[in-house]
Amino acid sequence: MSNRVVEGRMVTSETLAEMIEGDRPMEATEIEDADRECPDCGGNVISVGYMPSVTAFVTGYKCQDCEWSEKEDE
């Protein structure tokens, strides 16, 4: 398990992907450090890969301190 604290709340990779996507993913990979800073607040950014549907894979990025998030389709 790779739980992290995001916006003051403990998240798993599934709940982190849900915060980014707005829906619970079919599957999600482990949370990783994205090695970049949040453009809004300078906070630490973490990433998670997830499948919003059977044919799609998305890498999502989320700031641990504020609401900023971003996603990249692959």
Ligand SMILES: [Zn+2]
């Ligand atoms: Zn931020």
